[in-house]
Amino acid sequence: MREKKNKAGVEEIRRRSMFSEAMARLVRNKTAMFGFFILVTVVLLCLAADIISPGGYDQQDMKSRFVAPGLEHIFGTDHLGRSMLARVLYGGRNSLLIGFAATVLGAAAGIILGTISAYYGNMVDNIIMRILDVFNSIPNLLLAIVISSALGSGKVNTIIAVGISTIPGFARTVRGPILAIMGMDYIEAARTIDAKDSRIMFRHLLPNVLSPIIVQFTLGTAISILCVSSLSFLGMGIQPPEPEWGALLSYGRQYLNYYPYLCTVPGVAIALIVFSMNLFGDGLRDALDPRLKN
Amino acid sequence: MNNILEVKNLKKYFDVSSGTLHAVDGVSFSVKKGETIGVVGESGCGKSTLGRVLIHLIDNTDGQIVFNGKDITKIDRKELSNLRKDMQMIFQDPYSSLNPRFTVYQTIAEPLQIAGGFSQQEISERVYKMMDTVGLARRLVNSYPHELDGGRRQRIGIGRALILEPSFIVCDEPVSALDVSIQAQIINLLLDIQEEKKLTYIFITHDLMVVKYISNNIMVMYLGQMVEFSPSEELFEQPLHPYTKALLSAVPVPDVEHEKKRIVLKGEVTSPINPKPCCRFSARCAYAKDICHCKSPELIEVNPKHKVACHFAKEINGLE
Numbered sequence: 001m002r003e004k005k006n007k008a009g010v011e012e013i014r015r016r017s018m019f020s021e022a023m024a025r026l027v028r029n030k031t032a033m034f035g036f037f038i039l040v041t042v043v044l045l046c047l048a049a050d051i052i053s054p055g056g057y058d059q060q061d062m063k064s065r066f067v068a069p070g071l072e073h074i075f076g077t078d079h080l081g082r083s084m085l086a087r088v089l090y091g092g093r094n095s096l097l098i099g100f101a102a103t104v105l106g107a108a109a110g111i112i113l114g115t116i117s118a119y120y121g122n123m124v125d126n127i128i129m130r131i132l133d134v135f136n137s138i139p140n141l142l143l144a145i146v147i148s149s150a151l152g153s154g155k156v157n158t159i160i161a162v163g164i165s166t167i168p169g170f171a172r173t174v175r176g177p178i179l180a181i182m183g184m185d186y187i188e189a190a191r192t193i194d195a196k197d198s199r200i201m202f203r204h205l206l207p208n209v210l211s212p213i214i215v216q217f218t219l220g221t222a223i224s225i226l227c228v229s230s231l232s233f234l235g236m237g238i239q240p241p242e243p244e245w246g247a248l249l250s251y252g253r254q255y256l257n258y259y260p261y262l263c264t265v266p267g268v269a270i271a272l273i274v275f276s277m278n279l280f281g282d283g284l285r286d287a288l289d290p291r292l293k294n
Numbered sequence: 295m296n297n298i299l300e301v302k303n304l305k306k307y308f309d310v311s312s313g314t315l316h317a318v319d320g321v322s323f324s325v326k327k328g329e330t331i332g333v334v335g336e337s338g339c340g341k342s343t344l345g346r347v348l349i350h351l352i353d354n355t356d357g358q359i360v361f362n363g364k365d366i367t368k369i370d371r372k373e374l375s376n377l378r379k380d381m382q383m384i385f386q387d388p389y390s391s392l393n394p395r396f397t398v399y400q401t402i403a404e405p406l407q408i409a410g411g412f413s414q415q416e417i418s419e420r421v422y423k424m425m426d427t428v429g430l431a432r433r434l435v436n437s438y439p440h441e442l443d444g445g446r447r448q449r450i451g452i453g454r455a456l457i458l459e460p461s462f463i464v465c466d467e468p469v470s471a472l473d474v475s476i477q478a479q480i481i482n483l484l485l486d487i488q489e490e491k492k493l494t495y496i497f498i499t500h501d502l503m504v505v506k507y508i509s510n511n512i513m514v515m516y517l518g519q520m521v522e523f524s525p526s527e528e529l530f531e532q533p534l535h536p537y538t539k540a541l542l543s544a545v546p547v548p549d550v551e552h553e554k555k556r557i558v559l560k561g562e563v564t565s566p567i568n569p570k571p572c573c574r575f576s577a578r579c580a581y582a583k584d585i586c587h588c589k590s591p592e593l594i595e596v597n598p599k600h601k602v603a604c605h606f607a608k609e610i611n612g613l614e
Contacts, residue, residue: 185391189454191351193405194378207395 022211025287032283038276042269046092053086058241066259075265078251088265091243096273098159098237098244099225105163106224107217110170115201117171118178129175136168144227148236158237162227166220173216177209211288218281222274229270245270297360298462298494299325299348304357306340306347313568317343319518320357322593325511327461330488330495332509332526334502334541338563340518341498342386345464348496349381350374361462379409382455386467388447392439398425399435402453409458420457427490428453429483445476449483456487464496469504481508502545506530511599514538517566517574520593524600534602534611536579573605581610 026032045052061081069076075084117128135143147161181187182205190200229246231237238244245266252262306318317340325331333341347354350366359366366377385391392401402421406412412420425432428449439447448468455463465484469477481504488495499505505512505526512529514522514537522535533539540557561578573579576586583606591605596613604610 185385185387186393188346188351189383189385189391189451190393190404192349192378192381192383193454193458194375194408195404196408199408204393208393 022287026283029283029286031279032287035276035279035281035283038272039280042092042273042276043096046089046096049086049089049093053083053089055083055086057086057090057243058082059086066255068259069261076259076261078262079255084248084262084265087243087248088245088269091245091248091266092269092273094155094238094242094244095225095228095246095270098155098162098228099221101159102162102224102228103166103217103221105159106166106220107170107213109163110167111174111206111213113167114171114174115178115205118175118182119197119201119205128171132168132171135165136172140165140223141227141230144231145234145236148231153236153239155238158228158231161231162224165227166224169220170213170216173212174206174209177212178205181205181208211285215281215285215288218277218284222277222281225277226270226274296327297324298327298362300358300360301348302358302360304344304347304359305355306343306352307355310567315567316518316569317566318347318354319569321515321518321520322357323513323520323523325494325496327494328488328492329510330497330508332505332512333496333498333515334500334505334512335515336500336541336563338566339515340566341500341515342466344515345383345466345496345498349383349462349464350377351383379458380460381462381464382458382460384448384451384455384463384465384468387471388444388451389439389471391451392447394439397436397438398430398442398450401439401450402457405454405458421453424453424457427456427487429479443476444472445479448472448476448480452480452483452487456491459491461492462494462496464498466498467500468497470499470501477504484508502542514541517564517569519574519603520601521575521604522600522602523593524602528600532611534596534600534607535575535604536581536610537575573603581606 049057059082061077063081064073064077065079065081067073067077067081069084073083073085075088077083078087113128113132117125138146143165144161147164148158151157151161187200187204190204195204228237229244229249232244232246233250234246235250238247240247248266249263249270252259252264252266255262301324302322304318304321305316308315308317319340321344323331333344335341343352346352348359350359350369354367357367361377361381366373369377396404399418399421402424403417406417406420422432422435425435430446430449430453434442434446439450442450452468468484469480472480484495485508487493495508497505497508509526512522512524512526513520514529514535516537522529522533522538524534529538530542533542537559540559543555543557557580559578564574564577571590572588573582573586573591576582579586585605589605591603593601593603594607595601596607607613
C-alpha cells in the first residue's frame, strides 16, 4: 500500500488492484516463469528469423545436402541443402501466428456465443449449446481436418478450420461463470438503471469472467499450435515450399532412418512451445483464481 | 390527488414444476408522496417480489400499478426508460449489488451515462455531490468495492439509486446485511435524504424495530397476501391480525422487568404453490374456526386507516 499526496494535499491511498496482485503471484511461481521464459525466447527467435538467417527459408545449396548439425549449419541442412535453422525459425512464425490467430478467432466467436447463451437462457441457450455440443463431440483435430478439407489448404483456411474447432471450449468456459454472475444483484441493479442488454454483457458480465478467458486462451493457443502442426503434417495446412513445424516433421519422416535430426529439430520445437505454454497457462490459472489451487 | 402510487389487486404468479406459485396475490394499497410504507413479513412471503414488481423489474401477472396517475403495468420500452429515472431500488446485499470491476465513480456515474444528455463535467460534478450527500469521502472515488466495508458499499448503492433524482425508491432490506452500528447510520442517512429530497420509500424488511422507526404505514404480508395495513404507531399499539400479534411478540424488548408473552406459532407455513381458497394463516392460527379453512377473508376496514384480513378480527380484539 502506497500513500501519495495529490495537488489538493488530500491523501490518496492507492491499493494494489486485484490484477497486479495476481501478477505478483504469477511472478513468484517458478514453473510458470520458466514456461514464460521458454515461450518468450522461442517467440523472439522466430521474430528474429530475418536477422539470424538472412538467406531465407528456401535458399538451396545442392552441394551441401544433408549436412549434419555442426558449426556451419547449427541444425544441419535438408535434402535440398536448405538450412534447417532458417526453416525451423520461419516455420515457427507460421505455426505460432496461425495457432494464435485461430485461437483469437475461436475466442471471439466462443465468448460471444457463450455470453448470449447464458444471458438469454432457455431456448436460446439450448439451441446454441446443443449445436456446440455436436462440435464438441468431434475430436478437435478431426473437426479441423474436416473443415480444412472442405475449405482447402492455405493460411487463412487453416486459421478458420482450427479456429472453429476451439469455439466450443471458449463458449463453455464463459457460459458457466456468466450464469453465476447473472444471479448477482448488480445485474439487476443495471436493469433498474435501464442498461441495455449489450451494456450489461460487455460492461458487467464479461469483465468479471476475464480470468477464465485468459487461462483458456493460453492453454487453447497451445492446443491450436499442435492442431495446425498436425494438419500440416498430414499435408493440409501450410503447403511447400513454405515451412511449418508440422510440415517439416512430415518431410523429415522420409529420411528418419538416415538423418534423424531433420525430425528432431521441429519436433523439439513443437514440444517446447506446447510445454512452455501449458506451464505458463497453469501458473496463470493459479495466479488469477487462487481458490482453485489447493 | 396526492397518491404517488396506487396498487390495485396486484398479482404475481410464477410457473414452477409443481404448479403455480402465488408470490404476490391480490395486494392493494396506496402510498402518499413523501411517505414511507414498511413491508414486513417472514422469509418467502413475497416482500421482495412485490418490490421488484413495483419497479417493473419483473412483469406482474394481473392487477394495476398506478404511478403518478398512470398505469405502468402496460407501458412500452421508451416509457419504461423514462420511468426508470423516477423509480429506483436499493438492494439488500452490498457485496453482490456492486460490480467488482467498477470504481465508486463508475458505479455512481453509470445511470447518468445511460440516461444521456450530460457532459463529462456535469457527470463528475453530480457524482461528487452525490458522494457528499451519501457521506462517502471524495478520496474514495477511485476505490473498488472490495476495498470498502459494508456500510460504505451500501452508501455507493444508495448513491447509484439517487443520482437520477427519482421520487420513489424501493428499499429491499437495505440494512439487514449490515452490522447493527452501521444499520443505524444507513437508516438515518435514508431518513435525511428523504426529508431533503421529498422521497417516497417502500421499505421492505423483516426487522420490526427498523420498520417502526422509519415508516408512516406498515403493511404486513403473509404468503403473498396483505393481512394488515395500518399506521405504524397504531400497529404496534394494537395489532389486529393474529399473525401480526405473533410477529410483534417476537420483538425483543430492552427491559429486564418486562415479562415476555411470546406467541409461538405452531405448524408449517402453508405452501404458496397452488394454495387452497382458505385463509392462508388458518393452519397456524390459534383462533381458526371452520370458516377460516374454507373461505379467504376479505380486507375489512376497522377504521379508515387500519385494514385487516381476518374473519374474526373484531371478535378477537373485542371491538364493537
